[in-house]
Amino acid sequence: MAADVERYSRLDIPQQERTQAELVGVLDRAAALSGLDRLSWMRQPQGDQEFAVLPIGTPEQVVLGEFVRNLTVAIGECNAHRPRKQPMRLRLALDLGVARTAALGHSGPAPIAVARYLNAPPLRSVLTRTRTTSLAVIVSDRLYQDVVQHRSHGLDPDQYVKVHVRHDEFAGYGWIQVPEHSTAEIRGLALNGRPVTGMADGKREDPSMNTPEAIAALAGSAVVGAMATDAWSFVRNRCAALLDRHAPEESRAVLDLFNGFDRCLSTVEGEQHNSLAAMFTDQATTTLARIAALSDEAADEVRTLAETADSARTESAAQNTISVRDVRAKGDFILGGRDTKVYKGGQR
Numbered sequence: 001m002a003a004d005v006e007r008y009s010r011l012d013i014p015q016q017e018r019t020q021a022e023l024v025g026v027l028d029r030a031a032a033l034s035g036l037d038r039l040s041w042m043r044q045p046q047g048d049q050e051f052a053v054l055p056i057g058t059p060e061q062v063v064l065g066e067f068v069r070n071l072t073v074a075i076g077e078c079n080a081h082r083p084r085k086q087p088m089r090l091r092l093a094l095d096l097g098v099a100r101t102a103a104l105g106h107s108g109p110a111p112i113a114v115a116r117y118l119n120a121p122p123l124r125s126v127l128t129r130t131r132t133t134s135l136a137v138i139v140s141d142r143l144y145q146d147v148v149q150h151r152s153h154g155l156d157p158d159q160y161v162k163v164h165v166r167h168d169e170f171a172g173y174g175w176i177q178v179p180e181h182s183t184a185e186i187r188g189l190a191l192n193g194r195p196v197t198g199m200a201d202g203k204r205e206d207p208s209m210n211t212p213e214a215i216a217a218l219a220g221s222a223v224v225g226a227m228a229t230d231a232w233s234f235v236r237n238r239c240a241a242l243l244d245r246h247a248p249e250e251s252r253a254v255l256d257l258f259n260g261f262d263r264c265l266s267t268v269e270g271e272q273h274n275s276l277a278a279m280f281t282d283q284a285t286t287t288l289a290r291i292a293a294l295s296d297e298a299a300d301e302v303r304t305l306a307e308t309a310d311s312a313r314t315e316s317a318a319q320n321t322i323s324v325r326d327v328r329a330k331g332d333f334i335l336g337g338r339d340t341k342v343y344k345g346g347q348r
Contacts, residue, residue: 001052001063002118003027006089006127008048015086016048022078022088023050030071034062044105051114053099053106056271060096060143065153068092068137072179075134087134091127093118093174095140097278109278113140116170122163122190123176129189133178138163141173142274145225145313148175161186171214172221212292213285215303219292220285222309223258224277228265231312236262238305246291246298254287 005019027050031038042053054063071092079087095117097110105111117123117138127136139148139160149157160175161183178186226235239258243251261280265273292302 001054002049002093002114004049004091004118006091011086019088020045020047022082023048023090026071026074026078026088026090029074029077030067033070033074034066036062036067042101042106049118051105051111053111060147061150061153061155063094064139064143064147065155068135068177068179069154072135079134089127089134090136091118091123092135092137093120093123093139094137094143096143096146096274098275109282112170113172116165116167116172117174119167120163120165120174122165123174126176126178126186126189130178130181130185133181135179137177137179138165138174139177141175141221142225142277144175146274159183161190163190166214171217173218212289212299212302215292215299215306216285216287216289219288219302219306219309220281220283222306222313223288224261224265224281224284226309226313227258227262227277227280228273229313231309232262234312235305235309238308242291242298242301242305246294246301250287257287258284 003023005023008016008019011019028038031041036054036058040055042055044051071090075088075090082088093114095110095113097113098108099106099110100108117140120138123136123138127133141162144157144160148155148160151157159182160177162173162175165172165174176186176190178189181189223235223239226232236255236258240251240255243254247254261276261284264276265280268276288302288305292299
């Protein structure tokens with residue numbers, strides 16, 4: 001998680017000191033109200049922002065739900081005591097994945113990704129172009145797919161807008177939410193940041209996505225995201241067709257590698273699954289970047305693979321969610337399966 005104060009550099013020294021203290025205060029208050037233990041967070045202050053690694057086992061749905069809502073309230077209460085023309089306004093970025101302690105803070109793909117999301121032009125544009133909010137949130141595509149779409153703790157996937165984020169060698173999709181603002185408003189506010197509404201709608205709205213590395217980053221994430229789901233067989237066949245056409249000499253080895261990833265991800269859950277998926281995504285991206293670099297036609301087909309895999313994964317998640325309500329059974333009632341929810345009298 002990373003939180004950044006807008007226009008901090010324009011403040012004088014006393015104002016900066018006050019703002020730093022207030023940033024810590026609103027984060028502390030939001031965490032306390034949400035039942036999260038801030039003392040267990042590995043926090044890395046950076047002047048106008050705070051980077052934090054939350055401990056394994058922290059419920060992501062609470063962070064994205066209660067914490068964000070309570071943070072909105074805490075910022076509002078803080079701003080009630082600040083000069084009207086100097087409200088505190090925050091950008092908040094969240095992702096999950098591998099993060100390790102290092103000499104100067106943390107290392108790993110997740111800290112890098114969070115920094116890229118936090119400074120994404122669409123997110124900056126949303127906060128800059130409106131005065132009616134003090135908080136703009138962006139979550140990674142992985143968090144959106146794995147947590148937001150399941151709608152627990154008041155999360156509503158329809159309140160998020162999908163945007164492309166690209167910086168240096170990083171490329172991916174994020175989902176922006178602005179509390180109490182509609183998606184139509186968010187799209188308008190993010191216009192300068194090139195918002196996109198989906199991968200599979202046939203629109204290529206961002207010309208910066210045309211490098212092999214950027215295309216492969218999207219494809220690698222989508223392909224690994226389809227593993228350990230019912231969509232994998234279909235996506236694997238699309239991978240096979242791509243490889244047979246453009247790199248037949250690598251086809252067998254790459255498919256064996258991908259099948260190994262699928263088998264491994266099928267046997268683990270939770271944080272271990274997320275860590276392995278992040279590592280496999282890096283390897284899949286490297287492989288697909290080699291294919292995309294072969295020719296314009298190959299790059300185009302890798303892009304199509306990304307769109308197809310993302311669409312197949314989303315459709316599979318929607319079709320495989322089972323909800324059972326008001327269960328009446330004599331004796332034991334047993335129901336097993338991925339993404340299964342059982343309700344009794346309104347209680348999950």
